Amino acid sequence: MTDDSEFRRRAVSGAGWVAADKWSNRIMGLLVLVVLGRLLSPQDFGLVAVATAFMAFAAVFVEQGLGRSLVQKDDLSSIYPNTTLWASLATSGVVAAVIIALAPLIASVYGAGDELTPVIQWLAVGLVINALSSTPAALLEREFKFKSLAIRRFAGTMAGGVAAVVAALLGLGVWSLVIQSLTTGIVGLATLWTASTWRPEFEFSFSKLKELWGTGTSIIGMELIGLLNSQADRLLIGAFLGPTTLGYYFMAIRIVSIIVELFSSVFSGISLTTFSRLQNDRPRLLAWFYKLTSMSSTTAIPIFAVAGTTAPVVLPFVFGAQWAPSVILMQILCFLGALNAVAYFDRSVLIAVGKARAALLLTLGQAILGLVLVVIALPWGVVFVAIAVTLRQYAYWPMRLAILKRNVGVEPWRYFLQWLRPFGLSVLAVGLSLLMALYLPQLSQNAPIVFVAANVLIVAIIFLAGIWVLNRSFFSDLMKIVRRKM
8 A cells, every 4th residue: 555545544534533523522512502501591601601711721821732743743752742741730730720729810800709710610620631631632643543532532522411411400500511521521531541552651851842842832822812712702701791691602602613513623633633744745735735625614614504594493492492692693603604614724734834833923813803803892792792703704814815825835716716615605595595584484483394494405405506516526525535434
């Protein structure tokens, strides 16, 4: 077997297991979210959204980009993972202690001291769990052992989901979500270390740590700024509009995120590993970049079209009438998800070719624009915040294209077409769905199942016919993956 064939086999196999991982975990997560959405209040979700946002920022300092550096590095001796583990573990203890001490101050900013303080303090324990998980997970990823990673995450997600539902049924309220987070981490950790053959040794090298930081520091910057993109809106909504409003927003953006993770991150999950292995073969790297962006956008965008048109019926029916304010937010954020389906790969390809600082500047510019737009939108309410978050992504996209062209050699028009074809077809389908709603206004109320089925059928027909004409290679690429997995 040639090197190229072996690489393709491992990449396709990895994509299959990443797909199994993402689909099993996200479907399980969605089912748990549905149950918890009916048992818990928007305020419960809002409180935990604030706490997890702070934990996300803290986790970046704990991991320090070292796991990504391990994946990206060509040659890896034992000293590197050992150094990474001990550095992350020591940092996690310090950061967790600081957060526990500052939790009352943080909670007071949100006017929920008695409720939010213990939630933050207990979730801080998860930082230590993550520190113990990051190094063996990175080693498995670099060897394309996505099967072990998939089993680890599914076991954690299932255990955490069951624990959360039981806790919610017992009336534990917001603590159901805390229990879910900690249980998921602990079970995932145990499963990960059982699957991994690597065992740490008591060795540490400051010089190796500094070497890993060469890439890691840029990754830290990107992740911090990326979190500013994804979490600043939640922190600001919670502080200025209250936990309940944040709960409505969180539910909408969580559903959109699950859709992205189901259909786009199947491919993005192997993107850094794949691009890193091809960093010295630019034509093959670009070929895989175009292929992954095409597959991702073509599978995800029509799903957002269906989600947006059916949200007024599906969301209250599935999650409960108390979530009706989330409908308009979800419809707006579906436009954000449609662009994220293709933009998912930008940072990975820049990191893979050693342009981590360019990726940092890309993320920084978008974060600054997004923060300004969100601050401007806040006085007008949460709907305008959702519009601002979506507008940020589209307004900054030309700059992303320029950075990819300069640093990777991506052809902007060819890249743009990977997104434009499915997006244009989905806009056409949504237009037909809106016409149906205009001429049959009572259909959604009198026959909601027929309404949803009709929307799905419209999108499916327009999309499949259009892709067959405009991008027939999508079907052949998909069939190749299916045949290799059978």
